Amino acid sequence: MKITQAQFIISAVQPHQYPEDALPEIALAGRSNVGKSSLINKLILRKNLARTSSQPGKTQQLNYYRVNEMIYLVDFPGYGYAKVSKTQREQFGEMIEKYIRDREPLKLQLLVIDIRHEPSAQDKLMYKWLKHYEIPTCIVATKADKIPRSKWDKHIKMIKKSLEADPRDSVVLFSSETGLGREQLWDIITEAIAT
Ligand SMILES: Nc1nc2c(ncn2[C@@H]2O[C@H](COP(=O)(O)OP(=O)(O)OP(=O)(O)O)[C@@H](O)[C@H]2O)c(=O)[nH]1
Ligand SMILES: [Mg+2]
Numbered sequence: 639m640k641i642t643q644a645q646f647i648i649s650a651v652q653p654h655q656y657p658e659d660a661l662p663e664i665a666l667a668g669r670s671n672v673g674k675s676s677l678i679n680k681l682i683l684r685k686n687l688a689r690t691s692s693q694p695g696k697t698q699q700l701n702y703y704r705v706n707e708m709i710y711l712v713d714f715p716g717y718g719y720a721k722v723s724k725t726q727r728e729q730f731g732e733m734i735e736k737y738i739r740d741r742e743p744l745k746l747q748l749l750v751i752d753i754r755h756e757p758s759a760q761d762k763l764m765y766k767w768l769k770h771y772e773i774p775t776c777i778v779a780t781k782a783d784k785i786p787r788s789k790w791d792k793h794i795k796m797i798k799k800s801l802e803a804d805p806r807d808s809v810v811l812f813s814s815e816t817g818l819g820r821e822q823l824w825d826i827i828t829e830a831i832a833t
Contacts, residue, residue, distance in 0.1 A: 639795050639824035642706050644682040649699040653736070657702060662831040663710045663743045665700075667734070668750030669765050670716030673780045676814035678711050680704060681823065688713055698730065700737065703794060709831060710743075713829075717760045734764075739771050745829035746774050748823075753779040753811070755791050757800045765801050776826050777801065783813040 650656050666674045675688035682705055689701075701713040715730060722730075738744065749769050749785035751757055757765075768775045779797055782790060794809055803809070808826055 639706075639821075639828070644684055644687055644703060644705050646687060647702040647704050647710070649701050651699045653740075656700070656702075656741070656765060657710060660743055661704070661708065661710055663712050663741065664746045664748065664827050664830070665712040665714060665737070665744060666748045666750055667714045669718035669752075669758055669760060671719075672716065672750050672752050673814055674713055674716065674750050677748075677780060677812060678713055680817060680820055681705075681711065691752075698726065698733075700733075709745075709827070717764075718758055719760055723810040725824065726828050735767055738773055744773060745833075746776060746827060748778050749775050750778045750780055751797055752763040753782050753790070753797070754784055757797060762801060765803070769804065774828075774830055775804075775809060776810050776823070777803060778810045778819070778823065780812040780814065781809045782818055783815040 647657060648655055666677065669673050678688035679685060681707065682703070688703060698715055700715075701711070703711045704729070705711060714734060717730060738747070749761065749765055749768065751761060777797065779794055785793060790811055794811065797803075798809060810819045810823050812823065
């Protein structure tokens with residue numbers, strides 16, 4: 639994918655702030671610090687357009703980035719951050735479930751998982767919601783550079799098993815450090831917006 643344009647649009651705290659031009663949306667969910675913003679930066683080849691972990695868990699908005707006047711990448715706040723209050727956690731759950739359930743332009747959800755660790759309870763819940771609402775989903779196992787290549791296969795299997803992943807969902811090995819998986823992910827995104 640040749641990136642001709644990439645721009646931050648809005649940090650939306652309320653659905654009425656979501657863009658209204660109906661461009662397809664690709665959303666990214668995952669626990670805090672897993673590497674969602676880094677993945678966005680790698681996809682669009684900008685070092686720091688999506689803000690990376692200055693204030694983990696503090697972001698309670700959906701950050702919209704428009705790419706090539708063609709799609710929005712929607713960066714969700716990370717979940718699982720310990721210092722977040724129960725009320726904030728509930729608000730977060732409501733906002734995300736509502737988005738997944740109601741958001742017409744959502745064409746593909748990326749569930750970003752750290753390849754080194756077993757998916758958390760919240761990862762599993764998120765995946766269940768996605769299946770329940772029949773959202774096309776791609777599991778992205780990121781930080782692949784953190785483990786030796788010889789272990790990739792075993793970790794991918796562990797993640798699929800733990801999520802009870804639908805065999806039809808693609809799983810992409812990714813590294814924001816090396817760019818591994820970038821082209822494959824663009825192919826999956828391109829296919830998702832074409833259908
Ligand atoms: N080695 C390596 N480090 C990564 C990778 N992806 C992200 N990181 C690092 O992990 C940390 C967190 O990355 P972020 O992209 O900010 O994570 P996030 O999921 O956006 O975090 P929140 O916005 O807090 O939810 C940063 O220090 C990144 O440099 C990767 O693929 N490989
Ligand atoms: Mg982030």
